[in-house]
Amino acid sequence: MSGDRDSRALDTVGWDGDAPTGHVRLVDQTLLPGEFVEIDCRDVPTVWEAIKSLRVRGAPAIGIAAAFGAVLGGQPAVGRGLEAVRSAVKAAGDHLRTSRPTAVNLFWALDRIDRVADSETTGDAVAFLERLLAEARAITEEDKAMCRSIGRHGAALIGPGQGVLTHCNAGGLATADYGTALAVVFAAHEQGTPLRVFADETRPLLQGARLTAWELQRRGIPVTLICDNMAAQVMKEGKVDLVVVGADRIAANGDAANKIGTYGVALLAKAHGIPFYVAAPSSTFDLTLEDGSSIPIEQRDPREVTHGFGRATAPEGVDVYNPAFDVTPAGLIEGIITERGIIRPVNADTVAEVLGISRPVVKDYRLV
Numbered sequence: 001m002s003g004d005r006d007s008r009a010l011d012t013v014g015w016d017g018d019a020p021t022g023h024v025r026l027v028d029q030t031l032l033p034g035e036f037v038e039i040d041c042r043d044v045p046t047v048w049e050a051i052k053s054l055r056v057r058g059a060p061a062i063g064i065a066a067a068f069g070a071v072l073g074g075q076p077a078v079g080r081g082l083e084a085v086r087s088a089v090k091a092a093g094d095h096l097r098t099s100r101p102t103a104v105n106l107f108w109a110l111d112r113i114d115r116v117a118d119s120e121t122t123g124d125a126v127a128f129l130e131r132l133l134a135e136a137r138a139i140t141e142e143d144k145a146m147c148r149s150i151g152r153h154g155a156a157l158i159g160p161g162q163g164v165l166t167h168c169n170a171g172g173l174a175t176a177d178y179g180t181a182l183a184v185v186f187a188a189h190e191q192g193t194p195l196r197v198f199a200d201e202t203r204p205l206l207q208g209a210r211l212t213a214w215e216l217q218r219r220g221i222p223v224t225l226i227c228d229n230m231a232a233q234v235m236k237e238g239k240v241d242l243v244v245v246g247a248d249r250i251a252a253n254g255d256a257a258n259k260i261g262t263y264g265v266a267l268l269a270k271a272h273g274i275p276f277y278v279a280a281p282s283s284t285f286d287l288t289l290e291d292g293s294s295i296p297i298e299q300r301d302p303r304e305v306t307h308g309f310g311r312a313t314a315p316e317g318v319d320v321y322n323p324a325f326d327v328t329p330a331g332l333i334e335g336i337i338t339e340r341g342i343i344r345p346v347n348a349d350t351v352a353e354v355l356g357i358s359r360p361v362v363k364d365y366r367l368v
Contacts, residue, residue, distance in 0.1 A: 008219050010172035013056055013065045015137065016040070019129040020078050024068045028055045029173055033214040041065075044073045044092045051099040051106070054205065058174020059248040059284055060143045063105030066096045067136035070113045071129060078125045085125045086117050089132060101296040102257055102325045104249040104286040109139050140176050146281040147178035149339035151187030154244070154279055157337075158188040158195055162241035165198040165231065165269075168259035169211035170246025170279065180246045180279040182215060184337060189221050196222045198240060202259060203228050204304045204322070228261055235272040243269045244337075247280040254330030254346035255292025256280070263326040266333070275334035282338055282355055290348075292327035300324050 013026040024041040030053065031037050039055065041047045047069035050056050056065045073092020077084040093110040100106060116135045120128050158164060164185060171182035178186065185197055197216055202208035209225055216223035226234055234240055243265060247256040256262075256278045269276040289295060302320035306313060314320075335344035336351075343354045352358065 009177040010215075011177060012058075012061050012173050012175065013068070014140065015068050015071070015133065019071060019133040020075060020126055022133075024065060024072060026050060026056045026065060027173065029057055029211060030055050032173075032210050041069070042072070044069055044095060047072060048096055048099045051096070057207070058169065058246070059103035059105040060147075060175040060180070060281060061173070062100065062103050063109030063283065064136070064140050064143060064176060066093070066099075066106050067109040067113050067139050068133075069096050070110060071133050071136055074129050074132065078129060080125075082120075082123065082125045082128050085128055086120075089117050089129075090114065100298055102248050102298045103284075105283050108283050109136075112139060143176040143281065143283070144178065146283070146339035147175050147180060147183045148187075150180055150279050150281065150337055151178065151183035153339070153342055154184030154277070154337040155187035155191055155193070157184065157242060157244075157275075157277065157335075157342075158193055159241070161194050163196050163198060163239045165200070165234070165240045165243045165265070166212060167200045167208060167228075167243075167245050167262050167265050168202045169207040169215070171212060171215040173211050173215060174246060179215075180281065180337075181244045182212070184244050184277075184279055185216070185221060186219060189219065196224060196239075198224050198226055198231075198234055200226060200228050200231060200261065200265070202261060204308055206308075207259065231265055232268050232272075235268055235274060240269075240272075240274055243274060243276045244279055245277070247278050247284050247336075248325060249289075249295050250278070250280060250285045250336065250351075251289040251292045251295060252285070252287045252351060253291045253348040254333060254336060254343065254351050255295070255327055256330075256333060256336070257292060257295045257297070257325045257327045260323055260326050263328045263332075266328045270332055276328075276332055277335050277337055278328070278333055279337040282340060285351070285355065287355075287357065292329065295325075295327055297326070298324040 074085040074089040077088040171179035199208045199212045330346040
């Protein structure tokens with residue numbers, strides 16, 4: 001665990017037990033803020049469902065859950081030897097990849113598990129599975145460290161008394177424990193900077209209202225909840241000094257996919273002369289994509305719009321368009337806050353420079 005970990009940190013997703021018999025434990029975010037419930041996932045279908053149904057959500061947290069889920073997939077094959085476990089783990093990863101298409105951390109984490117599985121050629125089945133569990137735990141610990149570093153790099157962007165607007169939830173619930181966009185807020189608050197956060201409710205599933213407001217209140221940070229369609233007025237009134245959001249996939253040129261509505265917030269920020277920042281770890285960059293036009297956008301159940309939280313709010317049979325994400329062009333982004341520093345201006349050259357890679361676009365998710 002991180003040395004500066006505190007009692008308010010969230011174990012959003014983790015592993016309980018050893019590799020052959022343990023299981024995934026995660027916070028069921030669909031029940032927040034009313035109930036804080038941890039659920040145990042003991043097989044791959046349960047992890048797949050937890051990702052698909054948003055019991056666990058946020059790009060880094062999804063990747064961690066999938067990595068642990070792949071370990072679960074190998075458990076039934078332990079008695080049949082190393083090759084059987086390797087095959088079962090690969091099959092589990094292939095299935096977990098079908099759960100949600102946009103967040104690249106899901107694929108990045110499973111690719112890491114696959115690389116370790118491919119490289120281990122000796123030893124018994126149990127030792128093999130323990131090695132995969134160690135890699136999944138390493139992904140978790142690395143994410144914690146990256147989130148803390150994002151907070152340190154971004155905290156200086158917030159001046160005393162400033163208002164910060166954020167969209168969706170990019171806090172501890174979306175990561176291993178500290179967040180990306182909210183890491184910037186948490187770090188500034190911990191340094192004694194007075195601030196106020198304006199949290200968009202984030203239709204249709206209200207992640208801002210249910211999750212971001214809950215996390216900020218939990219840490220004693222002043223937060224004001226607003227409906228999504230109030231952001232322009234709040235900016236016009238001078239209450240917002242900067243916007244900080246997370247991301248689920250960032251292309252090589254800095255185009256960033258995030259929760260639906262983020263693009264609109266970026267346009268509003270541009271119109272009002274307010275800097276718009278994205279906070280994300282290097283694992284969220286998909287360097288196989290030159291720009292955001294090829295980022296896959298998840299389409300979700302129309303009933304999330306017509307029957308929000310079980311109650312009909314639209315006429316039966318109405319057509320619904322329900323994309324879960326949109327893509328904000330790099331030109332609208334003042335900077336991308338990563339664990340390696342702030343990328344600005346945002347373009348392919350500065351992305352490559354800060355992440356320490358060579359252009360042209362590489363064909364590997366792994367950054368070294």
